[in-house]
Amino acid sequence: TFDSKVDTEHFAKSVSVxxxxxxxxxxxxxxxVExxxxxxxxxxxxxxxxxxxxxxxxxQLRADIDAIVAEIEG
Structure with a gap:
């Protein structure tokens, strides 16, 4: 890129002094270079x-857990 002075997007750009x-x-x-x-x-x-x-x-899982806990607690 340097020798050919070709701009490469997002990599190299030839600019003037x-x-x-x-x-x-x-x-x-x-x-x-952006x-x-x-x-x-x-x-x-x-x-x-x-x-x-x-x-x-x-x-839904919370509701299922609440139902299980309620069943365990009687």
């Missing part, structure tokens, strides 16, 4: 649906 001067001679790569966004995309609607099902299961 003027651009570097305008950036107070900052040679930090992050000043010129980092790749590696965050996972989450489907909120799907997650909420799964959460609703899980909460319903928890509520």
């Amino acid at each position: 003027e651009t570097i001067a305008n950036n107070d001679y900052n040679l930090s790569v992050s000043s010129y 980092a790749k966004d590696n965050r996972e995309v989450i489907d909120i609607q799907k997650l909420n649906a799964e959460l609703k099902i899980t909460v319903e299961k928890i509520d």
Whole structure:
């Protein structure tokens, strides 16, 4: 990449001396190359649906436990 002076997205970028001067001679790569966004995309609607099902299961299990405890206590 360096020898060919080809920009590589999220990795390398060829910038002019003027651009570097305008950036107070900052040679930090992050000043010129944008980092790749590696965050996972989450489907909120799907997650909420799964959460609703899980909460319903928890509520049913709690009711079952309460019934068992009530039966044991007589």
